[in-house]
Amino acid sequence: MPPKVDREKCDGCKAEKESLCEQVCPGDLMHLGEDQKAFCRMPRDCWDCMSCIKACPKGALETRIPYQLGYHVARLIPMMGTNTITWTCIDLNGKVERYQYRNRGSDD
Amino acid sequence: MAQTIPKDFNEIQSEMIETDLLIVGGGNAGCFAAVEAKTKNPSLKVTIMEKAHISRSGATAAGMDAINTYLRTDKGETPESLVKWSRAQVGGGPIREDLALSNAKILNETVDMLEEWGLPFVKDEEGHKQLRGRFDVSIHGEQLKPIMAEKAMEMGAQVLNRVVATNLLMDGDRCIGAMGIGVRDGKFYVIRAKATIVSTGGACGIYKSPTTDYSGAHHQTWMCPFNVGTGYAMGIRAGAEMSSLEQRWVATRTKDFSGPVDTLSVAFGCLITNAKGERVMQVRYADKGGDKAARFYRLNAPMTEWLEGRGPTYVDTTVLSQEDAKDLREDLLNERPSFVLFLASRGHDITKEPVEIYGSDPYIVGGHTGSGYWVDINRMTTTPGLFAAGETAGGNPNKFVGGCGAEGRLAARGAVEYVKNVKLPALDKAQVEKEKERVFAPLLRGPEYDGVTGIEMEERMQRLMDEYAGGIHQFYRMNEERLDHALKNLKMLKDQTKYLYAKDLHELMNALEVIDRLDVAEVLVHHLKYRKETRWPGWQTRMDYPDVDPKLDCFVESRRDQKTGEIQMSTRPYEQIIPGDRTKP
């Protein structure tokens, strides 16, 4: 389901020509409102690819599973590093798991 | 970003571009095509027309956890052994062994290019690419798409992001480029090219997805929902020949949230189980190869269990240790990260409880099955000047990431040769004006128009196809009468596209997408009607013709008659190149 936007954290990517979530979404779904905050214009059409989440420099976006499919609330947060990605997953019961690995180049 | 929405026809600006090679669709195949063309001839002007943004577009947007086809030659694998395996995966074919072999011969060097460009591969103790099945190797592929895109740009390809192709530009029967709309700038694009490669991926969203019912999430699909089959539709409208569309791709996926099953069953050994705890493939499909049976059997088996009262069905993840389960989740994060979130939102410990599985909605994807353009060995379609690669090109199933890349390169080689002898004719203004009127019509009807939105029509079409042309809710089954009903109503829908309206450029894109899907759906139904047999149960199940008909051991082909608009069907013979039992890998 569509990314949830933290309206406090989202600054509309002021410094960019086009906001980054809007730029990457493969479905042309993320959009800036008149208030310069991002929103998903067609929640039904989100593929949950998480490209917008990874692109957001403010950590303002989060994918949520629709309630019809999953219970409230689990979280999955990617952090993009230099040649690495770190995922933090917090499940329904509060269990935290972290994954970190290279996403570019080789270990040797 | 603020959009420029033209209010009347004269306000629409046109962008005229001339290029040597136009690549429509900068995905997996498209990026490799661009790199190859620039390598072969650095002075060639190469232009990529991309619907989304090239850094995260198409099937690989979220990343990948494996390259499904790679030859571990140290284990004795050869191009021939891959083609044999691929043929068996589609039940013995028919497949285009000529195409498959040429692809397989440059497969490894193509995959190795990804490694050179910076894609991390998992290595085994001897330093070889780590196998997880017979032909698939593990990667940390979160950055796969940005890596391919950056290489295409670094090589000097011009990229037009957010430009959606809508039709081919034709000079008689020859393709001389494409036209499209800019969904950010509201412009009409006319790109004249000496050669054109179409690599827009497959067609998703022709059928209703099962999750639509439970959550309103219409795009909880496995295949990329933003690839709507425009590549096929443009060719159909221009009279190009399509091959094997009836060989639909349907997969077993995790239930309620379309997650991967091969990763679990192939890579982690979690077998398909039913409600009674039986290992379904071993108990009922031993003669078909058990857990290694052809892909469509593995898809059809769980759904048959449901139908016969032995559902739910699972992949038995309880065989996994906690450590394996964590490795598995890491793989999933590289490919379908939101599935990890789905499991977390159910507090699901997969080592204690198995994961439920179900069928997906059907897709037309020539990188998985044989559906797509009929192409020659240079990947030129039956339309001169038009090449096809990846999911868009037919005849050559089981390409996936490596194979789509390899085919992009082959199409580029074909195109680079072709452009040597081509001159562009003068611009056909009438053709361009006609297309401009067609594509902007829904927008110019205005937001107050009493008509139909693209989304409304899409839902109507998806339900029609689901119920009458063998969707998931009918357990993929169909018969002649239902297919006729589908055709009749598709004709109605096609006629009603004159009522489509859109209030902005995004909705305009949606309206044009449904027009494309309808064109693909119509041809697909003709293919399904023609194959009066059941060759690939699940992918293609005819209740009225339940057996294989040996006379139909051939390719089913179609072409839209340019004068009457009728879809004309024909066949082409299968040619076996690799000897041996076709159903054995």
Ligand SMILES: Cc1cc2nc3c(=O)[nH]c(=O)nc-3n(C[C@H](O)[C@H](O)[C@H](O)COP(=O)(O)OP(=O)(O)OC[C@H]3O[C@@H](n4cnc5c(N)ncnc54)[C@H](O)[C@@H]3O)c2cc1C
């Ligand atoms: C979720 C998922 C997981 C997968 N996992 C694996 C795996 O682990 N290993 C593996 O080997 N394979 C995997 N595959 C298969 C593999 O990703 C595909 O077979 C392959 O990447 C398809 O390449 P392509 O170039 O044909 O299509 P794509 O890469 O989808 O490219 C199509 C491009 O065309 C663009 N486009 C579409 N329409 C238009 C238009 N009208 N105008 C302009 N541009 C347009 C799209 O935006 C996109 O950029 C997976 C696929 C999916 C969906």
Ligand code: SF4
């Ligand atoms: S990328 Fe983040 S900060 Fe920028 S507009 Fe989108 S949500 Fe807001």
Ligand code: SF4
């Ligand atoms: S998750 Fe993917 S499809 Fe959904 S809004 Fe973000 S980028 Fe778009």
